[in-house]
Amino acid sequence: METSFAITGKGYVIVAADTTAARSIVKMKTDEDKIKALGPHLLMAYSGEPGDTVQFAEYVERNIRLYQIRHHYSLRPSAAASWVRRSLAESLRSRHPYSVNLLLGGYDEASDEPKLYWIDYLGTMTEVPFGAHGYGSYFALSLLDRCVKKYLVISGALICHSRYHNPDATLEEGIETLKRCIDEVAKRLIVSPSKYKVKIVDKDGVREIEL
Amino acid sequence: MSIMENNGGSVIAMVGKECVAIACDLRLGNQALGVSSDFQKIFPVTDRIFLGLPGLGTDVTTLKELFRFRVNMYTIKEEREIEPETFAHLVSSTLYEHRFGPYFIEPVMAGLSKTPSGGFKPFIAATDLIGCLNFAKDFVVAGTASSKLFGVAEGLWEPDLEPEDLFETISQTIMNAVDRDAYSGWGCIVHVITKDQIVTRTLKARMD
Amino acid sequence: MLSVPHQQPNLHVQQAHGPQQRHFNPYTENGGTILAIAGKDFSVIAGDTRQSEGYSIQTRYAPKVFRLTDRAVLAVNGFAADGNMFVKKVRQRLEWYRHAHAKDMPLRAIARLIQTMLYARRFFPFYVYNILGGIEEDGTGAVYSFDPVGSYEREACRAAGAAQSLVQPFLDNQASTAKFSTSRTIPLTEELRSLSFSLSAELFLSGCYPIGNQTLVSSRPTVQTNPYQSARQPRMDNAIYHKWR
Numbered sequence: 001m002e003t004s005f006a007i008t009g010k011g012y013v014i015v016a017a018d019t020t021a022a023r024s025i026v027k028m029k030t031d032e033d034k035i036k037a038l039g040p041h042l043l044m045a046y047s048g049e050p051g052d053t054v055q056f057a058e059y060v061e062r063n064i065r066l067y068q069i070r071h072h073y074s075l076r077p078s079a080a081a082s083w084v085r086r087s088l089a090e091s092l093r094s095r096h097p098y099s100v101n102l103l104l105g106g107y108d109e110a111s112d113e114p115k116l117y118w119i120d121y122l123g124t125m126t127e128v129p130f131g132a133h134g135y136g137s138y139f140a141l142s143l144l145d146r147c148v149k150k151y152l153v154i155s156g157a158l159i160c161h162s163r164y165h166n167p168d169a170t171l172e173e174g175i176e177t178l179k180r181c182i183d184e185v186a187k188r189l190i191v192s193p194s195k196y197k198v199k200i201v202d203k204d205g206v207r208e209i210e211l
Numbered sequence: 212m213s214i215m216e217n218n219g220g221s222v223i224a225m226v227g228k229e230c231v232a233i234a235c236d237l238r239l240g241n242q243a244l245g246v247s248s249d250f251q252k253i254f255p256v257t258d259r260i261f262l263g264l265p266g267l268g269t270d271v272t273t274l275k276e277l278f279r280f281r282v283n284m285y286t287i288k289e290e291r292e293i294e295p296e297t298f299a300h301l302v303s304s305t306l307y308e309h310r311f312g313p314y315f316i317e318p319v320m321a322g323l324s325k326t327p328s329g330g331f332k333p334f335i336a337a338t339d340l341i342g343c344l345n346f347a348k349d350f351v352v353a354g355t356a357s358s359k360l361f362g363v364a365e366g367l368w369e370p371d372l373e374p375e376d377l378f379e380t381i382s383q384t385i386m387n388a389v390d391r392d393a394y395s396g397w398g399c400i401v402h403v404i405t406k407d408q409i410v411t412r413t414l415k416a417r418m419d
Numbered sequence: 420m421l422s423v424p425h426q427q428p429n430l431h432v433q434q435a436h437g438p439q440q441r442h443f444n445p446y447t448e449n450g451g452t453i454l455a456i457a458g459k460d461f462s463v464i465a466g467d468t469r470q471s472e473g474y475s476i477q478t479r480y481a482p483k484v485f486r487l488t489d490r491a492v493l494a495v496n497g498f499a500a501d502g503n504m505f506v507k508k509v510r511q512r513l514e515w516y517r518h519a520h521a522k523d524m525p526l527r528a529i530a531r532l533i534q535t536m537l538y539a540r541r542f543f544p545f546y547v548y549n550i551l552g553g554i555e556e557d558g559t560g561a562v563y564s565f566d567p568v569g570s571y572e573r574e575a576c577r578a579a580g581a582a583q584s585l586v587q588p589f590l591d592n593q594a595s596t597a598k599f600s601t602s603r604t605i606p607l608t609e610e611l612r613s614l615s616f617s618l619s620a621e622l623f624l625s626g627c628y629p630i631g632n633q634t635l636v637s638s639r640p641t642v643q644t645n646p647y648q649s650a651r652q653p654r655m656d657n658a659i660y661h662k663w664r
Contacts, residue, residue, distance in 0.1 A: 124268035362585025
């Protein structure tokens with residue numbers, strides 16, 4: 001089943017999405033890229049109704065690009081997220097709503113901060129330190145939660161050297177945490193995806209990595 | 212499986228002596244799954260009005276943006292800030308515009324309105340999802356924990372509370388109510404509005 | 420009284436040829452609210468006395484709080500007929516216990532007995548939420564609450580019935596401001612003891628006023644001087660009764 005996660009760390013956001021395109025019980029394709037780069041510092045992982053997903057993602061991509069061309073600078077992550085959310089919210093009350101869930105990760109060059117937005121097909125949006133969609137979310141979120149609790153207990157004084165999510169983790173630690181999420185889903189979810197595409201956005205822009 | 216309970220969340224507002232308080236929880240969920248513990252449902256409208264929007268998550272954001280737009284337009288046209296009573300009617304008529312395909316939100320408002328003598332009078336109000344106004348003299352509640360909020364508020368609230376006592380009352384009310392509601396909680400935010408300041412406090416809550 | 424779709428004869432028969440189906444709903448909900456608070460060496464058990472069905476009031480005086488022993492009081496809420504029958508059966512078992520052992524059954528044993536009796540009817544349950552209050556063998560005040568099939572727990576305070584969602588968080592609050600939220604009892608002082616009486620009285624008079632009148636019962640033998648003392652035949656305080664009559 002479709003699964004996507006994203007986690008923030010010190011100066012970066014990692015976005016991961018599985019690569020399967022399925023029709024019913026059949027895997028049609030195992031190298032589908034479900035993460036689009038919407039700009040030099042913006043990533044969007046999309047999942048949901050087949051057909052809607054690519055259609056909506058390309059609509060967003062073109063409009064964000066149009067803004068860039070018109071204004072000679074790109075939207076900041078928060079502004080892009082607001083625009084995407086509004087598109088979904090308006091679509092929800094239209095005749096044919098898009099069923100697309102999104103994770104929007106970006107690096108805000110103005111404030112030097114990584115930003116991550118969780119958006120569902122209804123247009124519900126919230127900024128999160130980590131987020132997930134699909135059945136994988138039930139496993140990944142609880143795993144990533146472990147650290148937030150730890151964090152509250154330790155409360156800043158000690159550097160949270162946790163194997164779970166840590167907003168100040170280095171990129172290497174972040175990737176390790178992501179791997180734990182993927183392994184957990186592989187271990188416990190019956191219909192777990194076999195392959196993931198992983199992309200990173202930080203001050204240097206967007207890039208893809210191999211796990 | 213009601214739309215109003217899809218994302219969870221609750222808001223309460225209370226009247227005090229020359230002050231008002233409004234509080235909300237911070238949970239955003241997808242049915243039983245918790246997604247965010249930092250989803251505020253109360254937004255400043257003017258220096259003396261706050262608006263709480265519990266209900267469907269997408270409409271919380273949509274209405275927040277819509278009311279910001281409409282209040283800005285009002286301010287520009289009238290060249291003055293909107294009064295709480297007027298704002299309440301703006302909320303009511305905005306919701307009623309969508310009478311047969313509503314926004315799934317039950318707004319709660321709290322503010323201080325100007326009196327002819329130059330003083331300030333506490334004001335609270337709430338509406339249902341199609342804009343039926345309820346101007347209460349004591350407290351108003353909305354959201355998934357509304358019946359629980361009613362029970363505790365009925366027991367704890369008393370007239371003419373000073374700002375600090377009002378803060379304690381509204382905090383105890385919302386914390387104890389959301390602790391018995393599976394769809395609310397995960398932290399709370401309280402705003403106390405007095406004539407010369409607004410005190411905003413975040414309450415640490417149970418996370419289970 | 421039982422509610423039957425399309426009233427009149429208690430059996431609803433579909434007027435059709437071929438196989439006939441009969442509907443009979445053996446349950447109804449009679450409204451009302453009960454609550455109990457456990458203290459250090461006492462407990463308070465309260466319940467309103469209105470019995471209703473839908474929007475109709477059947478009576479304003481049908482108590483649902485019953486004295487079982489000198490140290491145990493049982494409040495039953497839900498389907499009144501089941502509640503009354505259940506209390507009758509519990510009392511019978513307690514009498515047999517007295518004959519066999521020449522003493523009253525201890526509270527925690529009564530709690531377990533109630534679980535067994537409720538679970539015995541797992542597939543045709545007594546449609547009743549029970550709250551048992553009283554004094555344990557060690558002298559501490561205790562409250563036990565049950566679901567209709569016998570799951571139970573000892574708690575500091577519990578509300579059940581129509582106004583449960585209003586009353587329970589309020590009781591939680593009163594328990595936690597006494598700083599004993601994690602404990603199963605609220606070690607109340609003498610002043611707080613009377614406060615918890617007026618607390619439950621207030622709940623019924625202000626918060627839950629429309630639901631009906633009140634009956635307050637204490638299982639503590641020393642509170643015989645209290646105006647609400649008459650545990651054997653619970654009666655209302657006249658002042659309060661006249662206020663709302």
